[in-house]
Amino acid sequence: MKLNLNRILLVFTLSSISLLSSFSLVVGQSIPTQPSQPTSPQPPKSGTIKVDLPNLPPGPAPGGRRFGGARRGSCPDVKPPLTALVPLTEQPASVTNVWGLTTQAHPQLWFYLPYTNSSGYPAEFVLLDDQTKDSVYNSAIALPAKAGIIKVPVPENVPSLQLGKQYRWFFNIYCDPQKQSTPIYVEGVIVRKNPNQSLVKQLQKAQPLQQVAIYAENGYWYDALTTLGKLRQTNPQNRTLQTQWRDLLAAVGLGELAVQPLVQP
Numbered sequence: 001m002k003l004n005l006n007r008i009l010l011v012f013t014l015s016s017i018s019l020l021s022s023f024s025l026v027v028g029q030s031i032p033t034q035p036s037q038p039t040s041p042q043p044p045k046s047g048t049i050k051v052d053l054p055n056l057p058p059g060p061a062p063g064g065r066r067f068g069g070a071r072r073g074s075c076p077d078v079k080p081p082l083t084a085l086v087p088l089t090e091q092p093a094s095v096t097n098v099w100g101l102t103t104q105a106h107p108q109l110w111f112y113l114p115y116t117n118s119s120g121y122p123a124e125f126v127l128l129d130d131q132t133k134d135s136v137y138n139s140a141i142a143l144p145a146k147a148g149i150i151k152v153p154v155p156e157n158v159p160s161l162q163l164g165k166q167y168r169w170f171f172n173i174y175c176d177p178q179k180q181s182t183p184i185y186v187e188g189v190i191v192r193k194n195p196n197q198s199l200v201k202q203l204q205k206a207q208p209l210q211q212v213a214i215y216a217e218n219g220y221w222y223d224a225l226t227t228l229g230k231l232r233q234t235n236p237q238n239r240t241l242q243t244q245w246r247d248l249l250a251a252v253g254l255g256e257l258a259v260q261p262l263v264q265p
Contacts, residue, residue, distance in 0.1 A: 049212070049244060051251040053087050054101055054219035057166055061091070062189035064098025068114075068173070075121070075175035075184055078114040080257060082173060084186040085110040085149065087221055087252040098188035100221030103195055105160035108153045108226045111171050111186065112257050117143040122174045125152050130166035130189060141171070141265055148263030151229060161192040190222060212244060216251070224248065233262055 056062065068082030086109075089097045115121055127137040137158045144150060152171070154161070161167060167190050172183035195203070195218065202214050208231055215224035228248060232241050246258035 049216055049247045049251055051087065051216045051221065051224070051248070052219050053089055053221075056089075056091060056097060057099070057189075057191055059166075061095045062097045062099040062166065062168075064088075064096060064188040065186050066096075066098045066188070068184040068186055075115070075173070080112060080114065080260075082114060082171070082184055082186055083112040083254070083257060084171065084188055085112065085225060085249065085254060085257070086188050098186075099190065100188075101191055101193050101219050102161070102222040103193065103220055104223065104226075105192065106154045106156050106158065107161070107190060107192075107222050108151045108229075109169060109171075109190070109222065110149060110151050110225055110229060112147075112149050112260055113143060113173075113263075114147050115143055115173060116146055118145075119143065120177060122177060122179055124170075124172050126170040126172070127154060127158075128168045128170075130168040136167060143173075144263040144265050146261070146263060148261040149229075149257065150263055150265055151226070161190070163192050163194060166191055193220075195220070209241070209244065212248065216248065221252075229262065236262070 064084075064086075066084050066086060066088045084098060086098050086100055091097060109125075113123075115123075121143065123141040123143055125137070125139050125141050126135065128135055137154055141150075141152065168187065169190060170185055170187050172185040174183045175181050199214070199218055203211055206214055208227055212224050212228045212231075215221075215227060225248065228241070228245055232238070232245055235241055242258075246255060249255050249258045
């Protein structure tokens with residue numbers, strides 16, 4: 001009887017050791033981790049912004065003038081000159097076209113101004129219906145305290161740009177207060193076009209900096225530049241925004257203006 005009791009104790013002990021070992025193995029196994037959540041899309045890297053210039057609008061070529069041109073009257077010869085921040089194409093080869101698309105009913109346009117308010121030169125922005133030549137908007141523009149890039153908005157109280165219609169704009173700087181001489185000017189065309197549904201969905205999901213690349217890749221120049229310009233005005237010291245600004249301007253041959261400050265009239 002005593003012998004049987006010893007055997008029972010031995011079996012119980014061995015069973016307990018086996019059970020503890022099995023439990024230790026289970027506890028020691030690594031618990032599967034949950035799959036990592038997808039990361040948010042990253043902003044475009046330096047040099048990755050691509051500007052896709054759309055085909056010219058139907059009808060006569062837009063033409064235009066991106067640079068202010070030769071010295072006139074008392075205006076000094078300056079470099080860089082008055083410049084419209086708009087793409088320039090030659091199509092056909094003998095015709096220079098300064099134009100771009102926007103999704104906005106009241107867009108903003110951007111210009112580099114080499115002249116300051118100390119000069120006393122009158123300046124104006126003019127927007128015309130390119131077909132009827134009727135004036136849509138005409139406003140005097142105050143020159144900034146220092147040379148730089150300004151934005152010129154088409155105000156909300158101005159009739160909305162109609163879809164598909166060409167509008168011709170001018171930025172004029174007169175070299176005398178009486179406006180007696182021919183102004184130094186830049187000229188171009190803007191056309192409002194609705195994005196397709198696929199593009200609308202992309203823009204809705206994208207962060208503002210990503211929207212810049214989406215607009216540029218789909219030919220909406222004015223929207224790309226304005227979106228990035230607003231970001232830069234809000235975060236002037238942000239190096240990523242500075243780099244994207246440089247890349248966007250360089251993509252249309254205006255890289256030298258990227259170092260110019262954004263200024264207020």
